[in-house]
Amino acid sequence: MRTRTEGRTWTGSGLKFAGLGHYFPRHQRRHDTEVTISGRTYGPEAAAELGVRSLHVADEDETLEFMAVRAAEAALANAGREAGEADLVILANWTDRQWIPEIAPGVAHQLGADKALAFDVCGACTGFVHGVQTAASMLSAHPGWQRAVVVAADRFTRRARPGTRGQLVFGDAAGAVVLEKGDPDDPSGLLDSVLDCDSTEADTVAARPPEGFLRPKPELIDLAVRSSLRVADNVLSRNELKTSDIDWLVPHPGNNAIHAGVRDGLDLDPAKFLTNFATRGNTGCASIPIALSEFTESGVLNSGDLVLSTAVGSGWYYGGLLYRL
Template identity: 80%
Template sequence: MHTRTEGSTWTGSGLRFSGFGHYFPRELRSHQGEVTLGGRTYPPGAADELGVRSLHVAAEDETVEYMAVRAARAALEDAGHAAEDTDLVVLANWTDRQWIPEIAPGVATALGAHGALAFDVCGACTGFVHGVQIAASMLTAHPGWRRAVVVAADRFSHRARPGTRGQLVFGDAAGAVVLEKGDPGDGSALLDSVLDCDSTQADTVAARPPEGWLRPRPELIDLAVGSSLRVAGDVLERNGLKTSDLDWLVPHPGNNAIHAGVRDGLDLPREKFLTNFATRGNTGCASIPIALSEYLRTGVLHRGDLVLSTAVGSGWYFGGLLYRL
């Protein structure tokens, strides 16, 4: 593994997030009281211990493409742009991958972004970070390109082995951002991004055929905490920042133990650690963009806030984004 020490990646590039959107499936499953799932009954309080009071579960017709289209439309509407003005559509997804075609072209077609280059990325739960970093690179490399839609969609509930506590934690959702380059005017900016890989830990979390159930190893929590702290430390250091300079840490959530380890390791006040894990569960690569979209709409987050988002995922990938909303 290596540590990056060069300056920030996107400062001064003119890249910024101009719109945010999300989609939550119709079914909201509450974990109040006794809960029976997959032939197993969980006593009252079991979900509280895990930190998830409720989550969304997608119906059969709420496919990854279906959810992604609705999140992307919301992001474009929030940005005030028409779909046909989109140059690039990047879809992050790991729960429903298929041979061919990739899912993103269908998303672009449904949006009306017919001239956009569209493709999928994976990266497990780091998929949103991966997608933003790729989109930023391509917008910078193509002088004529101005706007990308990055959407992350997972049906994580499909990857929970029936009868395991994953059914109380894994939820479904899609979140999207519009990333564009130009004169931000309002101070919004994508400042930095990083995505690294420790391939020796690739099997710490796995989901393989035929069932595709998620199978984490016991060392997952320690690895996730350590990787998240490494990302945060590297990004803050190379941007000349301290934890106290951040308005928010909006991470990909894992579980209560991971959250506590990250907060303690960064000496971060609890009120600056922001996820919707308690009400939406772990939604895979969609976790960061749905939190940004939801909390901007409810007034918890504000334009101009300085945010760091960290994520870890099977591979073993670890990365983050630094940005001003």
Template identity: 90%
Template sequence: MHARTEGRTWTGSGLKFAGLGHYYPRHLRRHDGEVTVGGRTYPPEAAAELGVRSLHVADEDETLEFMAVQAARNALENAGRSAADVDLVVLANWTDRQWIPEIAPGVAAELGAHGALAFDVCGACTGFVHGLQTAASFLTAHPGWKRAVVVAADRFTRRARPGTRGQLVFGDAAGAVVLEKGDPDDPSGLLDSVLDCDASEADTVAARAPEGFLRPKPELIDLAVRSSLRVADNVLDRNGLKTSDIDWLVPHPGNNAIHAGVRDGLDLPVEKFLTNFADRGNTGCASIPIALSEFTQSGVLKSGDLVLSTAVGSGWYYGGLLYRL
């Protein structure tokens, strides 16, 4: 059973990424030899096979709220904007969910965005797509609103079951985007978004109480590849584009097998497939915005580049974004 949300074409809305920011925890764990974590020692070839050379692990004082605030501050600084001018704060997160209060109001308060509506969204690893599409909808629905901060933050290391290879893949990070209404004739900005759900596959990946450790089923890789390709084909077709028309695919990275399946399915040159998976690991819903921030900062991503981002996550959600930087 597929629940289809046909998405929203944002072309001509004037919505653009005015600023990008990210935060990586202080502790960088390198996988350049034997790695002992969670009471298990992995040989050097284990990390090499999984494709993660290093990842960040948050200390106890680097809470989800703390990481989100740092990323949002960096995005606002990059945009040259004040938190006081923010109308909306949307926080995507799945690793540190709590009953009440939601985490986003605390993030908004710490930023100084005291007049902003603030709330959390989930969607697992599609959280950034969910948050950005939600923020875009709010900004277009409210004529007086101009600016949103969309933050995606996960402490994925806490969801890896000790003794499993997920300890060598899951990392912690936060990424943020300042989404702003500007000139509707500006060709840059958010062009399209889609978020779909296949409820029949909701249990393919789960993390349940009391420990909350990730429990994937064996069919996860095939489902992730199929879903990613479905999203990419949908967004490209909706916009009259071919794979060769995009400058970059910046996806939520899962693992090397998923990456290879997506590249092959799209017939995408490897040099157009852009992730920081090897150095940061799988950072959950933060993976797309941290890559955008990091690669824009380093000069790999440039103004005018046409980018497609795809993401899949437990639910079973699959979504995508098309935008021009």
């Protein structure tokens, strides 16, 4: 695998996650009993093997824009900010992309952030990393800008091919952060980010018209593990850290096999591997921000914790964020 860039360090920039928010669709489907999806019946043993006890399925009125707005509102409230204070709104999404307009301007308008520059990014399941790195770059480049709302939302259930076990893994959700400039001497905040692309592996996972159902190749798991480990090693070495120095690894969760490969490859204490995969499933680009929001709200994550987040996605993209809450 080739690494094209060395990423960008944000230490001393004053950039930090000032607010976190999430939205889970109303319907949470449980897998602890027999469940029938698209005409196929799965017993609880199938879900147990896959590691997903439940996940959320968006109703028709819970559009991608609807979910994104709710997550962004929650993040702004958590930050104690009004939508009109946002200079930038970035929406990461891959499951509901359209020709025009981009979805982000509609999200910004519903929020009341009508003066913000709003646009979409993709990057598949690395979308949140892509959005945060883009926001950090733009905030740093514009002296008058102070904050960005970065939203990641996917309705992954719509990309599961009927009759496959992906229907027991893919869930719907939206997560958001408020990234804003603060005191450069504050030890908390965004410390580093990296996002790279290996185009030779671009077709490892695809979802193409007309149905848009996910089509992974058998080598996906090995590639995802190798890519995640490369990101982690890169970010940790750049910052002169060891795996034992981080408080938490909050990755984009793919499946149990990928999780095991990453934990073993990093020699990570399993107690430091933090996802909500078991109760929310694989929620695409929303997976990292919903975990940050949910686990901060519940008190698992705390101010001062040093967190590494890694993600991989079709393209083939692999990236990560290092930050102190």
